[in-house]
Amino acid sequence: MQFGANTFIWASPFSTAAHLSLVDHVARLGFDVIEVAFEDPALIDLDALAGRAAGVGLGVLVCGAYGPGRNLVSADPAERAATAAYVRTLIDAAARLGSPVVGGPAYGAVGKTPATDPTARQRERDLAAAELRPLAAYAGERGVRLALEPLNRFETDLINVVEQGLALCEAVGSPHLGLHLDTFHMHLEERDSGAAIRAAGDRLFHFHACENDRGAPGRGQVAWPAVAAALADVGYSGPVVIESFTPEVKSIARAVCIWRELAASQDELAREGLTFLKMLFR
Amino acid sequence: MQFGANTFIWASPFSTAAHLSLVDHVARLGFDVIEVAFEDPALIDLDALAGRAAGVGLGVLVCGAYGPGRNLVSADPAERAATAAYVRTLIDAAARLGSPVVGGPAYGAVGKTPATDPTARQRERDLAAAELRPLAAYAGERGVRLALEPLNRFETDLINVVEQGLALCEAVGSPHLGLHLDTFHMHLEERDSGAAIRAAGDRLFHFHACENDRGAPGRGQVAWPAVAAALADVGYSGPVVIESFTPEVKSIARAVCIWRELAASQDELAREGLTFLKMLFR
Numbered sequence A, B: 001m002q003f004g005a006n007t008f009i010w011a012s013p014f015s016t017a018a019h020l021s022l023v024d025h026v027a028r029l030g031f032d033v034i035e036v037a038f039e040d041p042a043l044i045d046l047d048a049l050a051g052r053a054a055g056v057g058l059g060v061l062v063c064g065a066y067g068p069g070r071n072l073v074s075a076d077p078a079e080r081a082a083t084a085a086y087v088r089t090l091i092d093a094a095a096r097l098g099s100p101v102v103g104g105p106a107y108g109a110v111g112k113t114p115a116t117d118p119t120a121r122q123r124e125r126d127l128a129a130a131e132l133r134p135l136a137a138y139a140g141e142r143g144v145r146l147a148l149e150p151l152n153r154f155e156t157d158l159i160n161v162v163e164q165g166l167a168l169c170e171a172v173g174s175p176h177l178g179l180h181l182d183t184f185h186m187h188l189e190e191r192d193s194g195a196a197i198r199a200a201g202d203r204l205f206h207f208h209a210c211e212n213d214r215g216a217p218g219r220g221q222v223a224w225p226a227v228a229a230a231l232a233d234v235g236y237s238g239p240v241v242i243e244s245f246t247p248e249v250k251s252i253a254r255a256v257c258i259w260r261e262l263a264a265s266q267d268e269l270a271r272e273g274l275t276f277l278k279m280l281f282r
Helices: A021-028 A046-056 A077-097 A118-141 A162-172 A183-189 A193-203 A224-233 A250-255 A266-280 B021-028 B046-056 B077-097 B118-141 B162-172 B183-189 B193-203 B224-233 B250-255 B266-280
Strands: A003-006 A033-038 A059-064 A101-103 A145-148 A177-182 A204-209 A240-242 B003-006 B033-038 B059-064 B101-103 B145-148 B177-182 B204-209 B240-242
Touching: A003 A059, A003 A266, A021 A033, A021 A046, A033 A077, A046 A059, A046 A077, A059 A077, A077 A101, A077 A118, A101 A204, A118 A145, A118 A162, A118 A177, A145 A162, A145 A204, A162 A177, A162 A193, A177 A183, A177 A193, A183 A193, A183 A204, A183 A224, A183 B183, A193 A204, A193 A224, A204 A224, A224 A266, A240 A266, B003 B059, B003 B266, B021 B033, B021 B046, B033 B077, B046 B059, B046 B077, B059 B077, B077 B101, B077 B118, B101 B204, B118 B145, B118 B162, B118 B177, B145 B162, B145 B204, B162 B177, B162 B193, B177 B183, B177 B193, B183 B193, B183 B204, B183 B224, B193 B204, B193 B224, B204 B224, B224 B266, B240 B266
Parallel strands: A003 A033, A003 A240, A033 A059, A059 A101, A101 A145, A145 A177, A177 A204, A204 A240, B003 B033, B003 B240, B033 B059, B059 B101, B101 B145, B145 B177, B177 B204, B204 B240
Antiparallel strands: none
């Protein structure tokens, strides 16, 4: 099993001008992979990133960030088109960086206005399927897979559980589209995180290991042994990535509602989490 | 152990004109207590409610609802005063109805604008303490206890965990102020729900049993055996109340972010939950 750390643990927005040394730092902490949150692709020099990662033998993963204005199911066609263009940029970046997946909730902006009723909600999911179909094809042509992340109810009304994620994949009908599961969201939404992972099966393309309070994995209530057993059962061989968020950057702490210290330092969170995950998956 | 059901499972806003028959319904379902969400006290005829409950031998509990505009730590003194007046109304209602506690997050509105930084956040908690001090005294004079409910990070930035709740109680320094814990919020925020209950100890005045997905208790991931053991350890003898929310009333479903069906019916949710809790606490 490969282990990764998301740049959000330390930086937001990640830029190669300001944060390229994170690549060395993540390698030194003992991770195999750095997952880069592409908040603003213009801030990321792909060649510099690829070179630095290759230099320390670190893999690179691409993850999308879908804040306000980046909504694939917006009523505004221009916003939909811009969001699709953003996803294509991420796919191109993934192809350039050797990232096998592009993760994140590409189906709709985090914190978007909820649909007015279940019918309108289904219409938005149908729209997501229509928008995702050409994007999945685009990814497939470049040897990349799109992995959609279900989020908890406070962050989206569209895809909260694996069952809904699988229905969306089914509607798109592409082998290049699957799921990106995150233990934090599953802990809140699924009746059984292990069963949810098993239901995802070979549609599980990417995995985030996050504690229920967004602190170091292993220190909280996530059902880790059940999660690990289910990942083994479905033969998941992709990376397991720790995601948390720096409390130093107010806008991101606010976006994910982190209001208290979750570790003595972000390095400690990453280090403790990695030690725990290595033990868990041994 | 006494078991209760919150009116939010079926109605919002609860009014005696429209929903008095819920009293009989909750009794027929086998509960000992009905917890009434006082969204709008003007809609609740206390004599009618007390009479109907006495008629079927059901206890009544009072729970506050702190939507927008009902913020005890508002920057607007008029809003603070109106919120304090609301809490006094709830205390009076509790005294009239024989409810030993007034539950809910009285310290601040659900979904309020988060404080700009930790210092501002602590100032709001200090303001909450100052506002709660006379309210706790008012409650004590009427033989009622105020129970503050920590909420998850998506609903408040002020009190997410027991440790913060206890600090607020400590700052107020009244024997009539304690905590109202809810398994849903603890599942998301505490590192160990059992340890959190033990930390609350005799400050635990009220308890909500809610599944991690707000469905029927017992069908999800809440660490029920650990919760039950901790309640026994601290000698909790108050009622255990099931809270969920009717998906039929859009405004409340939206306020608590319920976007999918969590049970075949609200009655089934209540019935299944009660059966499970009775088994758990046997």
